[in-house]
Amino acid sequence: MTRLRVETASPYEVLVEAGAHREVPHVLDSLGDDVRRVAIIHAPAVRERAEDLRDFVKGPALEAHLIEVPDGEQAKQAEVLTFCWDVLGRAGFTRSDVVIGLGGGSTTDLAGFVAASWLRGVRFLNLPTTVLGMVDAAVGGKTGINTASGKNLVGAFHEPVAVLCDLDMLQGLPxxxxxxxxxxxxxxxxxxxxxxxxxxxxxxxxxxxxxxxxxxxxxxxxxxxxxxxxxxxxxxxxxxxxxxxxxxxxxxxxxxxxxxxxxxxxxxxxxxxxxxxxxxxxxxxxxxxxxxxxxxxxxxxxxxxxxxxxxxxxxxxxxxxxxxxxxxxxxxxxxxxxxxxxxxxxxxxxxxxxxxxxxxxxxx
Structure with a gap:
């Protein structure tokens, strides 16, 4: 197990370990008793993992919602962002609730920007499922989407509360x-x-x-x-x-x-x-x-x-x-x-x- 601390104005930890997703409930608990809802933004390729995570974290006092978005860079589009906002609005997401990004770098980029822009900023947690997502996109607080003019031209700096790099999720990757x-x-x-x-x-x-x-x-x-x-x-x-x-x-x-x-x-x-x-x-x-x-x-x-x-x-x-x-x-x-x-x-x-x-x- 490796724990790395990102010493920014809002410090957070990155955990690199097989089975790291099991730390999600502990992270949510550390955020306080007012967390009532989580939204798990995920790509189709990790739908099964998203369903398992939903069932793992939900409880009598915690709703867990799945938001499936397209694979890869197709997720980082304005219409997908709007779709995610609509789901959060219908679910009644408040500033005390939490967004979880589960997937590769494109998914965590989008999830972070959803969190940065909803109610001018709610908390989010990253669970990258690819090497690229772990090393690049999930850490550092850069979030965003693409436009027709270029990549990552619209976005915000918004740091996660934690990043859990579950090495088990790399098995089966091409x-x-x-x-x-x-x-x-x-x-x-x-x-x-x-x-x-x-x-x-x-x-x-x-x-x-x-x-x-x-x-x-x-x-x-x-x-x-x-x-x-x-x-x-x-x-x-x-x-x-x-x-x-x-x-x-x-x-x-x-x-x-x-x-x-x-x-x-x-x-x-x-x-x-x-x-x-x-x-x-x-x-x-x-x-x-x-x-x-x-x-x-x-x-x-x-x-x-x-x-x-x-x-x-x-x-x-x-x-x-x-x-x-x-x-x-x-x-x-x-x-x-x-x-x-x-x-x-x-x-x-x-x-x-x-x-x-x-x-x-x-x-x-």
Whole structure:
């Protein structure tokens, strides 16, 4: 069992353990006697788990409501948000009640925004069911939905009361889903914790991608630790002590989100971020910030995990999508790059010819 504390203005704990969902009643009890209703927002893929959780937590003094939303990024739409509000309204949800997000990163992103926007903010609890959800979306208080213009452009900072990462829920996940989550763990290795990369390289894919492996459990805990420390120092992504701060967590995400958008979210998030990390490594190399060895290490680690490091799409649509990235200031694109391993910085306004050359280096 691993317990990690996220030391923000409203501190909370992240529990990483097989069977962690059994802690839900204890978390609800800790919130006080005025909790009368919980809403479990979940995707179809985890309907059975949601029903079990409902039956586990409900009682004479506690109603438990299920709200099923679409799978993946299709959940993060305005009409789905409105549907969730309608359910809460019909159920009579008050400010003392609790929203639970059960599912992957898209589900917990949506659930957090439902909680942030209902009655100007109610409490919520995350139970991520994927590696990606555990390491990335469930921790940190970023919540939101997508629009036709881009990913996560509408949202709010709203921290959970707890995050329960139940490792048992990883069993049965497709290998492709496990790989996708490993992209965010590898990202944490590049920006802050080289020990993550060393463990991936020494253990190999058979252990890293085994949902019952202690190696995967350790990598998840280390990845969450990086995010917890980063958001504790810069929750609202405004910079921290003159450093890149929380923005470092966007490593690989500028092109990654653009790829997701231009492909209609048919490319998995982790796969897109993997390509995006190779792109910013190429970019950093071309402007003289990193050496050949670190550039090649991006490709070798991500290839070892079975993640893509090449892309065949066109530059112009990708560039247009990157221009509406959240980090853009005015007309100036901003990219998180490395100065060296575990030394992230921001590269603002690179020449378009350097962007194009870095993009073309992704061709197989």
């Amino acid at each position: 290998r492709s889903e496990l790989r996708s989550g490993m992209a965010e763990i590898a990202k944490c290795g590049f920006i802050a914790a080289p020990s993550i990369l060393e463990l991936i390289e020494s253990a190999g894919p058979s252990s890293v991608l085994d949902p019952t492996s202690p190696i995967l459990a350790e990598l998840i805990a280390q990845g969450i630790g990086v995010k917890a420390r980063t958001v504790a120092g810069d929750l609202h992504e405004t910079g921290a002590d003159g450093t890149v701060g929380r923005e470092a967590l966007n490593y690989g995400h500028t092109l990654g989100h653009a790829i997701e958008r231009v492909t209609g979210y048919t490319v998995r998030h982790g796969e897109a971020i993997s390509i995006g990390m190779v792109f910013v490594a190429e970019l950093a190399h071309r402007v003289g910030r990193i050496d050949d060895e670190l550039l090649e290490r991006h490709r070798s680690v991500l290839t070892l995990l079975g993640l893509p490091t090449t892309y065949t799409g066109d530059f112009e649509p990708a560039l247009a999508a990157m221009r509406v990235d959240k980090k853009t200031r005015g007309d100036q694109l901003r990219f998180v790059v490395l100065e060296a391993l575990a030394r992230p910085s921001v590269l603002a306004g690179p020449d378009e010819d350097v962007l194009r050359a870095s993009f073309e280096a992704l061709r197989p």
